[in-house]
Amino acid sequence: MLYCIVIWLTNICLQGMRAAKKGMVIDMSYKIVVDSCCELPEEYKKDARFEIVPLGLEVGDYQVMDDETFNQKEFLEKVAAYPGCPKSSCPSPERYREAYHCEAQDVFVVTLSSKLSGSHNSAVLGKNLYHEKYGDKNIYICDSESASCGETHIALKAMELEEAGLSFEEIVKELDAFRDAMHTYFVLDNLETLRKNGRLTGVKALVASTLSIKPVMGAIGGSIVQKGQAIGIKKALTKLADILAKEVVKSEEKVLMITHCNCPERAELIKSMILDKVRVKDALVMDTAGISSMYANDGGIIVTI
Known part of the structure; x- marks a missing residue:
């Protein structure tokens, strides 16, 4: 028993040292969920505050998830050689529901424009499923009305506002205004x-x-x-x-x-x-x-x- 406690304390210390070396303190009271059209900077791809929910990609018989296994060179070669049109598939509501299931009190979700993808609708359905299965939680789903780095903009703004100490309600209001002013x-x-x-x-x-x-x-x-x-x-x-x-x-x-x-x-x-x-x-x-x-x-x- 004593041995287990020592190991646990050692792991906690090591995590703290790693965070200190990076010059940051990780606040796990919130989580930011994005679909995989959001390009996160490298330093946030492994950050526990972020989770990327992948969409699927299909080029004829070639199928791949848009996650860390994605190979852009191979994909572009497949697209160039394919006479048809590549397609995408949005995440399931259940996949989003499980992304919301965490210790964070506040969850902010940023999706592709609802005019371009079903990802936003799946995220909303996932929120409903979460409340049915797990109960109440602050979950805000932001339709980026954009894509790619437009989603990145909103996701990083959510992090900035959380780190500044704003309330959930204040952040939701600020994010809507930020999204509306974005080009x-x-x-x-x-x-x-x-x-x-x-x-x-x-x-x-x-x-x-x-x-x-x-x-x-x-x-x-x-x-x-x-x-x-x-x-x-x-x-x-x-x-x-x-x-x-x-x-x-x-x-x-x-x-x-x-x-x-x-x-x-x-x-x-x-x-x-x-x-x-x-x-x-x-x-x-x-x-x-x-x-x-x-x-x-x-x-x-x-x-x-």
Whole structure:
């Protein structure tokens, strides 16, 4: 018995030392659950405060979960060789329910736009199932009305507000306001996956009939809209930077986030273009995970601020 107690105390000390070495104290009174379209920075992928609920990916007979096993290079090769359209499947409500089942008092959930995926609806159903099985708990499900780094923005904001000591109710109010003020833009080399999966139904003036014309896209209320267009990818990125500079208010108080699908040089290019026009609090560049890779396709750029 004494031996077990010593081992337990040793493990506790070791955990504390690891946290101290990283210069942080982990607060387990809250948890942030995101679907796998959310690109988390590397330092948070193994953070106990976060849990990624994976969606499924399907390219013909090739099926894979969008989790730590996802291989972007292999996936993009499969997509390029497949004559059909890749598809995704959202997590089950039961999977979300179990993600909420933890010691944390407050659970914040960030999902893909409900206009683009059933992930949000599954998260809501999972909340209902949780209450039926386990009882009351503070669970807030935020429809990001975006994707990719748009979800990242909201997830990290939830962490920031929790660490600042705000109440659950205050954080919910702040997150809604933060989401409503966020801007999402993207330029893709290939819009076929979005089109074939019915995600461009609200885009009336889409002129991507030739490879040279690149639409600059955005999101309003979670639906995809066209913001502009240009001939060639570089001019389209320049157009994106111009539109962002005109639309964003108080940029110096905001974080610029960029996700790219297998094109780090292009991501750095749009970053420099934007920073030449506006000042920001910080800038973060990440590579896309599975779902974002499917919709952005090879060479796609997504920007949120």
